[in-house]
Amino acid sequence: MSDKEIRVRFAPSPTGYLHIGGLRTALYNYLFAKNKKGKFILRIEDTDRNRYVEGAVENLISTLNWAGLQADEGPKYGGDYGPYLQSERLDIYNEHIKKLIDDGKSYYCFCTQERLTELREKQKKETIQTKYDKHCLKFSKEEIDNKLNNNIPFVIRLNVEPNKKILFNDIIRGEVTFNSDTIDDQILIKSDGFPTYHFANVVDDHLMKITHVIRGEEWISSTPKHVLLYDYFNWERPQFAHLPLLLNSDKSKLSKRQGDVAVEDYMQKGYLKNALINFIALLGWNAGDDKEYYTLDELTNAFSLEGVNKSGAVFNLEKLNWLNAEHLRNISNDEILIMLKDEISKSKYSNFNGTDEYLLLIIEAMKERVSFVKEYIEKCPYFFEPPSEYDEKVMKKRWKEDSPDLLKIFSQRIEQLVSPTKEGYERILKKLCEEKEIGLGRLIHPLRLALSGVGIGPGIFDLIFILGTEESLKRIDKALNQIK
Ligand code: GLU
Numbered sequence: 060m061s062d063k064e065i066r067v068r069f070a071p072s073p074t075g076y077l078h079i080g081g082l083r084t085a086l087y088n089y090l091f092a093k094n095k096k097g098k099f100i101l102r103i104e105d106t107d108r109n110r111y112v113e114g115a116v117e118n119l120i121s122t123l124n125w126a127g128l129q130a131d132e133g134p135k136y137g138g139d140y141g142p143y144l145q146s147e148r149l150d151i152y153n154e155h156i157k158k159l160i161d162d163g164k165s166y167y168c169f170c171t172q173e174r175l176t177e178l179r180e181k182q183k184k185e186t187i188q189t190k191y192d193k194h195c196l197k198f199s200k201e202e203i204d205n206k207l208n209n210n211i212p213f214v215i216r217l218n219v220e221p222n223k224k225i226l227f228n229d230i231i232r233g234e235v236t237f238n239s240d241t242i243d244d245q246i247l248i249k250s251d252g253f254p255t256y257h258f259a260n261v262v263d264d265h266l267m268k269i270t271h272v273i274r275g276e277e278w279i280s281s282t283p284k285h286v287l288l289y290d291y292f293n294w295e296r297p298q299f300a301h302l303p304l305l306l307n308s309d310k311s312k313l314s315k316r317q318g319d320v321a322v323e324d325y326m327q328k329g330y331l332k333n334a335l336i337n338f339i340a341l342l343g344w345n346a347g348d349d350k351e352y353y354t355l356d357e358l359t360n361a362f363s364l365e366g367v368n369k370s371g372a373v374f375n376l377e378k379l380n381w382l383n384a385e386h387l388r389n390i391s392n393d394e395i396l397i398m399l400k401d402e403i404s405k406s407k408y409s410n411f412n413g414t415d416e417y418l419l420l421i422i423e424a425m426k427e428r429v430s431f432v433k434e435y436i437e438k439c440p441y442f443f444e445p446p447s448e449y450d451e452k453v454m455k456k457r458w459k460e461d462s463p464d465l466l467k468i469f470s471q472r473i474e475q476l477v478s479p480t481k482e483g484y485e486r487i488l489k490k491l492c493e494e495k496e497i498g499l500g501r502l503i504h505p506l507r508l509a510l511s512g513v514g515i516g517p518g519i520f521d522l523i524f525i526l527g528t529e530e531s532l533k534r535i536d537k538a539l540n541q542i543k
Contacts, residue, residue, distance in 0.1 A: 065097025067271050069123075069130070070260065072104045073115030076321040077122045079374070080275055080305050080313065083339045087302060088273050089128045090340070090362035097270075101133030102263060103144045106253045116144070122322050126332050127355055140267040145259045152254040155262050155292075156215055156247060164291040165247055167203050167213045168195040190243035191216060215248035217257075217284065225283040230271075230300040230364045237283040245284050257281060261288040264297055273300045273364070300364050303343045304371040313374055329402070329431045331390070334383040343372035351378075352385055384430035392422045398432045406436050408443040417442075420525045424517035439516055442525065445534055446512025449542055453514035457504035463539050465491065465502050466509060470535050479528050481520040488519075509538030 069085040071077070077085075092099040101123070103116055120135055132138025142148055159165040168191070170178075175191075182189045196218070198206070206213070223239040247258035254262075264272060279301045289296045305313040313320060319328075325335055337353050345368075346361040353361070387395070396418055403411050421442050425435055436443065472487045473479065488506075492499050503519050510522055510531055523531050 063270060064268075065092055065095040065270050066100060066268050067092045067097065067273055068100040068102050068264070068267065068269050069128075070102045070104050070263075070274075071119060072107065072110065072256075073112055073119060074110065075112035075115045075118070076323050077119055079320050079322060079325075079339065082122075082126060082322050082335075083305065083342055084274055084302060085123060085128050086126070086336060086339055087344070087362070087364075087367070090359055091271065091273060091364060092131075093359045094362050098131045099128070100138070100140075100267060100269070101130035101136070101143060102267065103134055104256060104259065105144060105146045106256065106259050108146075108251065108253060118323075122326070125326060126322070126336055145254070145263065148259070148263070149252065149254075151266065152248070152259055152262055153252075156254075156258070159247075159291060160215065162291065164218050165215050166196055166218055167198070167207070168216045168244075168246075169198075169206050169211050169213050170194060188241065193218075193244060212250050214246045214250050216244040217247050217287065219244050219284075219287065225286055227282060227286045227296065227299060229279070229282075230298055231303075231367050231369060232279075232301060235279065235282070239283070239287075242283055242287075257284050258288070261285045261292075265289070265292070265294045269297050271298045271300060271364075273302065276301045276304050300367070303368055305342060306371040306373045308373055308375065310371070310373070318374070318376065329433045330379065330383055331386050331432075333390075334379065334386040337386065338379045338382050341372075341378075342374065343368050352382070380430055387430065387432065388426065392419055392426075395422050395432060395435075399435050402433045402436060403443075406433075408436065408440075411443055413443075417525065420521075424521040424525060428517065439511070441511040441513070441516075445530075445537065446510075448512060449508055449538065450513045453504070453508050454542060457508060457514065458542055459501065459505070461495075461497075461501070462505035462542075465495070465497075466505060466535050466539060469502065469506065470532055473523075473528050474532060476528060479524065481524045484523050485520050505538075506535070508542075509535045 067088040069081075069088050071081055071085075089099045091097075101120070103119070105111065105116070116134060120133070123129070130136055132140065132143065134141075134143045136143075156165060160167070170191075174194075178192060178194075179189045195216075219239050219242050221240055225237045225239055225242070227235055229235050245257055246255050248254055263269075282299055282301075286296060307313055307317040309317075311317070319325060322335070326332075333354060336355055336358070337351075340353060340358050340362075341351065344362065344366050346366055396415060399418055399422065403409065421435060421439065425439060429435055429438060469488065469491055472491065473484060476483050476487070488502055489499065492502055495501075504514070507516065507519055507522065508514065510526060516522055517525075526534070
């Protein structure tokens with residue numbers, strides 16, 4: 060092993076959102092780089108001008124940063140190998156394509172769209188592989204110059220030598236071979252002067268000194284073309300690692316039809332970045348044991364490409380939800396407070412003006428009962444407004460003839476509490492039940508219904524303590540008037 064610095068890149072095309080599969084690729088690159096004390100580079104592959112989306116690059120960077128995967132080099136960050144936007148590197152590609160043309164490794168193609176369509180139709184009819192027939196290779200230097208001078212539109216193609224074995228090693232899949240006959244004379248420079256993915260990708264990986272190309276399996280069929288380019292340029296190839304496909308639970312390729320695929324969707328739904336990262340990391344990788352809960356630091360220490368599986372990884376939403384709850388439990392109340400305030404400001408309680416102390420009490424009381432920060436609101440709206448109605452079923456089952464009386468006495472007694480504590484409320488409630496010779500539930504259930512409108516929630520003494528005596532008295536009073 061040489062001790063060359065490890066340099067990897069995440070090279071998304073800016074489509075407007077970050078796909079979950081893209082986040083996985085970014086994450087594995089990040090983890091691999093950080094584990095090896097190397098560099099994680101962000102390069103934007105924006106040479107397809109038809110697919111240009113305004114604001115997509117900014118969005119990508121902010122989503123990656125949200126997830127904690129900040130690049131060491133990239134647009135906005137800079138670095139020694141920039142620019143990191145391919146659309147700003149056109150001169151570099153032009154310079155490199157010239158060399159390939161001079162060496163006969165690529166060539167101008169002036170074929171019209173009509174000819175290409177005709178060729179394809181003919182090949183289809185003959186049921187042979189549809190690919191370019193090297194028609195334009197026959198032109199002499201003079202003919203080519205002549206056409207160029209006359210501004211005949213052209214593309215530049217890769218000159219693939221027929222019937223050659225193309226072989227490369229993949230860290231995850233082992234040896235991969237292709238016959239060059241199956242490979243088209245790929246366009247390297249398009250008629251608009253922009254490079255195609257294949258050409259720009261290889262030139263940049265070389266110039267940016269990328270040591271390992273870690274990307275999704277869908278790119279494996281492009282790799283022989285890339286390998287040819289490295290060889291034609293006489294450049295050292297990087298190592299390749301193609302990550303397994305992401306699958307829906309029915310084993311079909313992960314698609315929008317069966318659920319959300321944009322990272323932004325998961326952010327909006329309130330998933331914690333730590334949980335999402337933990338979940339994504341396990342889509343195709345494990346440390347060789349059954350550990351499932353990881354922080355980003357733990358992942359960085361444990362990650363290796365040897366631990367990546369060949370077979371597709373099934374996206375299991377239940378596991379993500381479970382991990383979200385686990386991670387939420389490990390976050391400090393102060394951190395949850397910040398997130399909860401943000402959720403409140405986006406909710407119908409945006410005018411809520413309770414204190415931080417009040418919210419912290421809710422957080423503590425509900426901690427074991429929520430899987431998402433927004434459930435601190437959804438599961439207990441009664442902390443943000445008094446109940447306006449009462450659960451029918453609970454009412455039928457729990458509101459007894461003696462409930463009004465019990466609640467009235469309870470109200471009178473708690474009003475006397477000078478500095479109320481949870482224990483204070485508990486003492487009063489227990490004593491009253493003892494006096495009346497009834498089980499605690501006889502009072503707890505109607506009390507909970509009066510205070511919250513529902514039959515479940517945090518411990519009753521937490522509930523009453525958080526609401527406080529004054530608010531609790533009002534709510535009991537209102538319930539006594541409304542529940543008949
Ligand atoms: N631009 C390609 C993409 O959108 C990059 C593939 C690669 O990593 O080579 O995923």
